[in-house]
Amino acid sequence: MNGEILLESKEARTQRRPRFLSSGWTLEVMAITASIGCMIAIVAILLKMKDRPLAWWKFFLSLPATVAIFATAAKTMAGFAVAACLGQYKWMYFRTNQRTLSDFDLIEEAARGPLGSWILLVTRPKAFVAGIGAVTVILALAVDVFYQQxxxxxxxDVQIDDGNATFGLAHNYFSTAISSIAAGNVLMIEASTPDTSMQGAIYKGLFDTVAPxxxxxxxxxxxxxxxxxxxxxxxxxDVTASTLQKYNATKLWSGLEAGGRGxxxxxxxGVxxxxxxxxxxxQTVISVGGISLQQVAIANKDLTVSEAIEAGVGVTFSPKIARIAVxxxxxxxxNFxxxxxxxxxxxxxxxxxxYRYSDMSGTGSNLTIGSQQPIPLDPGIVLPSILPNSTAAIGRNPVVFNQTGLDTTLTASLQDISALNLLFLSPRFTGNLYDGESPTTDGINQGVGDAFRSGNVSDVVWSMTQSMTDHLRSSFxxxxxxxxxxxxxxxxxxxxxxxLPFFVQFxxxxFVLLVLLGSRQAWDLPLWKSSMVATMYHGLAFQTSGVDDNVATLGTNVQSVSEMEALAKATKAKLQ
Structure with missing residues (x-):
């Protein structure tokens, strides 16, 4: 075997120095323990922040920076322990058997970085324990990237209750209309008191100017x-067929008779x-008419409507307002x-x-109502002239709607409802539009006929009631x-x-445990680790007799690491 060396025998070493078990692994044990602690800290931080808002992180360093610090500390501490153990392992490696002198450098270079570790794995693939340390050093290169990933x-998108999202609802409709005392009829309204803003909402809806x-x-x-x-x-x-069947259409609208027809x-x-x-x-182009649908039911037929209401005796009021026809x-x-x-x-x-509103969302000034479910109201109970806030008001009566299916009690003013009914029957709403020379007998009353010149009549009326509803909700x-x-x-x-980081840590x-256990078994081998001074103090003695002159023994007269350190401080040397 060319160029092989062997550390001097245990007997030779024990003859020259006392037996002792070195306790010089304190720093390495502390380092690997600190590395484990850093890994635990990383896991704890990640578990705390998992699926949590980043705003929950209140530390003065950012979350990635904090994890990076612990990751770097874990890798550095583990790297220190692994390097020291690789340095010591080379002495243990030569203690067990004859090795080529180049192996000394291979293991030492592996302790210094990834390149040396790679060379060790390629050239000495069967070096199991040293291979574990070498793989650890190589894989540690990718640990930082894996932590970042x-x-x-x-x-x-998260939902926050910050008070900045509100949707207007109307549980009450009380405006300005009051009964005409002089008329002596609770359903007759003083001409100067109807809710003009609601009238404006009606016109807005009819002429397609609905507010948001x-x-x-x-x-x-x-x-x-x-x-x-x-x-x-x-x-x-559509009541065209049911209405015309009452009349002789050929006679009224045949266009064959002289003079006025129709x-x-x-x-x-009934409109x-x-x-x-x-x-x-x-010719008539558009005609708009209306009738009242208001119905008041009195339990005591001996009383008038006003008397029954003020007496609080079983008066109900229908939610229906009016019927209009176009x-x-x-x-x-x-030909006209x-x-x-x-x-x-x-x-x-x-x-x-x-209305039951649900599935609503808003973006800026745009509101989307997923479901607007109408709930028909049963006749409401008419109360005496006392508003819900107990303030007396002559000529104003609440109508209370409280029925199964409603989550709340709804209230409307009898007078405001009556005022709307009167509007739908008045010349401001009903009237006729003509093409040609308008007949003088009909005056110039056109009502809101222009709103129905085009489009679907049902859609126009629906737009009107939606405008009224939105105006009511705007009361908030x-x-x-x-x-x-x-x-x-x-x-x-x-x-x-x-x-990968967990595997490298493992x-x-x-590797540290294997080297510590091996060091315990080699109790008489001082912890030289990667000390260059220790290498210099180990002399190389070739055999002077025997078959193979290329076998040598590594030995030193230094008894301990402390003795070596003392000699190193006291010894001066110069390169020749």
């Missing part, structure tokens, strides 16, 4: 519950309309003739109703609190990326 920041729904949202908002609000609804149907007609629902024309002169026919600007097959008559009932006598939606960065932990612990 383990932490991921994802922006997620009453809500507040600073950014993105959501309402997770359902909410009840008082409003208005319309139910429309007639004032009444719909199947009077104007449907006349005069060939080559004029007669519409295309213009014949040449109404043809029966071109007539369209639509009836719409307008009433108070409850109740609110539906919502949640603001804001993007927030959450911490996601990808644990699979920690497999190899470090395993």
């Amino acid at each position: 383990a932490i991921e920041f994802n922006p997620i 729904s009453a809500f507040k949202c600073t950014s993105n908002c959501i309402w997770n519950s359902s909410y009840i609000s008082l409003g208005f609804a319309s139910t429309c149907s 007639s004032n007609i009444t719909t199947s629902g 009077p309309l104007r449907a006349t024309y005069s060939a080559t002169s004029f 007669f519409r026919v295309p213009s014949d600007l040449q 003739v109404i043809k029966a097959n071109e007539i369209q008559i639509t009836e719409c009932d307008i009433s108070l109703t409850a 006598d109740a609110t539906a609190p919502g949640l603001s939606i804001r993007p927030e960065v959450f911490v996601q932990i990808r644990w699979e990326w920690l497999v 190899l470090s612990i395993l």
Whole structure:
């Protein structure tokens, strides 16, 4: 065996120095323990922040920086212990058998960095214990990258109750209308008192100028519950056939008779309309009419409505307000003739109703209502002239709607409802539009006929009631609190990326334990580790007799590490 060496025999060493078990692994044990502690700290931090908002991290250093510090400390401490153990292992390696002198350098270089460790693995693949240390040093190169990949920041929309998301609700409708005392009828309204703002909402809805729904949202908002609000609804149907069958359509709208033709007609629902024309002169294009649907039921028939209400004796009031009808026919600007097959008559009932709003969301000034479910109201109970806040008000009576299916009690003023009814029957709403020379007998009353010139009549009336509902909700006598939606960065932990750091830590612990156990068995071998001075003090003695002159023995007269350190401090040397 060429160039092989052997540490001097245990007998020779024990003859020259006393037996002792060195306790010089204190720093290495502390380092590997600190490394384990850093790993535990990293796991604890990641578990605490897993699936939590990044804002929860209050330390003055950022989360990645804190993890990086612990990761660097863990790798550095483990690397220190592994390097020291590799340095000591080379002495143990030569103690057990004859080795080539180059192995001394191989193991020492492995303790110094990844390149030496790679060379050791390639040239000495069967060196099991040293191979564990070498693999640990190589894999430690990728640990930092894997730690970085383990932490991921994802922006997620979260719902926050910050009071900035509100949706207006109306549980009461009390405005300015009061009964006319002089008329002696609770349903007759003083001319100067109707709710003009609600009238404005009616015109807005009819002429497609509906204001945005009453809500507040600073950014993105959501309402997770359902909410009840008082409003208005319309139910429309095409009554053309049922109305015309009462009349002789050929006679009234054939266009064959001389002079005026057509007639004032009444719909199947009882609404009077104007449907006349005069060939080559004029024709009715649109006629809007209305009737009252208000119904007051009195338990005691001996009392008047006013007396029964003030006495608080079983008076109920229907939520229905009015029925309007629209007669519409295309213009014949040449002949001014109404043809029966071109007539369209639509009836719409307008009433108070409850709405259940749900699945709502808002973005800036845009509100999306996923579900707006109407809940028909049963007749309400009419109370004496006392408002809900117990303030006396002459000529104003609450109508209370409290029925199964409602989450809250809804209240409306009898006088305000009556004022709306009077508006729908008044010339400001009903009237006729003509093409050609308008008949002087009908005056110039046109009502809101222009609103029905185009489009679907049902849609126009629905838009009107929605405008009324939105106006009512804008009173904000109740609110539906919502949640603001804001993007927030959450911490996601990808644990699979920690497999390599944990594996490197495991190899470090395993290698340190193996070397410590081997060192305990080699109790007479001082802990020279990677000391260059220790290497210099080990002389190389070749055999002077024997078959192979290339076998040598490593030996030293230094008895301990402390003795070596004392000699190193006292000895001076110069390179020749």
